[in-house]
Amino acid sequence: MKLVAARAERESLSGKFNISNEAKKRKYFMVIGINTAFSSRKRRDSVRSTWMPQGENLKKLEEEKGIIVRFVIGHSVLSHGILDKAIEAEEKTHGDFLRLEHTEGYMKLSAKTKTFFATAVSLWDAEFYIKVDDDVHVNLASLKKALSAHQNKPRVYVGCMKSGPVLARKSVKYHEPEYWKFGEVGNKYFRHATGQFYAISKDLATYILINQDLLHKYANEDVSLGSWFIGLNVEHVDEKRLCCSTSQDCELKAMMGHVCAASFDWKCSGICRSAERMADVHERCGEPQNALWTSNS
Template sequence: MSVKGRGGVGVGEMWSRNVVVSRNLALLLCFSSFFAGILFTNRMWTEPERTNLEPEACDQKLKVGNHISNNSVGQISNTQNDISKFNSKISSIEMKLAAAKAEQQSLTSADAASGNLKRKYFMVIGINTAFSSRKRRDSVRATWMPQGEEKKKLEEKGIVIRFVIGHSSTAGGILDRAIEAEEKMHGDFLRLEHVEGYLELSSKTKTYFSTVVALWDADFYIKVDDDVHVNLATLGKILAGHKKKPRVYVGCMKSGPVLSKKGVKYYEPEYWKFGEAGNKYFRHATGQLYAISKDLATYISVNQ
């Protein structure tokens, strides 16, 4: 059954026309929005600035970067050199102060009656020895260490030689009495305020240098073991070439690994002070024979 309105048009036809108009209107609005969006985007969007990535420009930037890096490395190197020079100057000043202090002590301890300073010597040789080394001492006396009048003549030439030993753990015991008897016979010992012991050798050496620099004003102070035979003429010739130098350390130089494994021979209990495992000791002279100048001996005396 068809229902018609007043104008003669049915209700179904009117609804169909309204749907068509709505669709057309929606499509029109969509197209209008699309074109409006394109127009707005073209006006508001700005093209980003291009970065020049040409190979030449990249190379130039890399060169500039490398130049800056090289300059930084150079500045660091210069700074390290400046620090090293500064440390050297500080060490030099410290040694000069130590030498001045020792010189002042020499002035105050000079002979008050004569008012003269201690005599100047060329070298003082200390032969490190032990209570049980009598045969070694006799061998040295029979070979390169003059005795009697020859010893006095050598000292007049500025060369002093002494066996260096401390005291036993039992003061006045049989070991000390044996050394005293040997001293009366030969007169060639220097007794230190030190208790003898294998683990105290470093302390003995420092005490030796402190003692001899106070007793004798010499250019060089030498430490030698009692199983080493010395050619005095050759030694004197070598040291004479370094006489005008202020701080001298002469010997058979060496270096070696720091042994950090407990139980091995020459184990270093304080190995950690030398850095990581596998590091080496700083370059130093072998302990059998070496010489140091007065400034260094004075520095040891003041800072032991």
């Protein structure tokens, strides 16, 4: 019954988002959802002017390389309010949004993540589905190369794996209200991918789609995602190319020919002042401009 419902949801979403029959039949390599907020216009523009192709090149990326890239955002509390209208106007200009059936809010990131994966796997048949924050720099060719090593694995979860402390105190950032579920105070979370960037294979995205009503949401979305895969036969891949530092790490690696797939600053949980610094990071740490187009894959 759940599979039937999932198929029905796929058909419904495909019609709503005007996905062509050709696109529905096509196999893509990866779908990249850039998590963004209503207040992040400058961040989005910094991404558009650096690592995210625009206009015809965005379409070419989909058709020739099988890579879908979209900014992901839901709706405001006030339906069709000024915030939604601003996004609609931006969408008319750029055509690079995926609007979710989700009400935006910082404490709702776990729900947004779940809705994104369920929506993306319903719309596009891909090898990988990726969530990245809008203050992270990405090198698409390097990312595709990193993920290609895991292309034939059915259930794979790729990211920079960590296991931080469960924060019980209400006054601290990333407080976990359900800290008691993780044992004694001072315990650590189970191993999971850090929230700035992670990728999952199609089987796992489909699992989220089918079971979305049953999946529990913790305070932190990266913890929530990791919890959904506990008990499943999933391969966790700790891929350090997805969490290079923007200080010297990504630049040195680029100079040596080992270009990072994703870069950010740990202290800011993203690139510090990314709207101002994204261009500089792209200049220092970005792959050659034609790297993706000259690759054989």
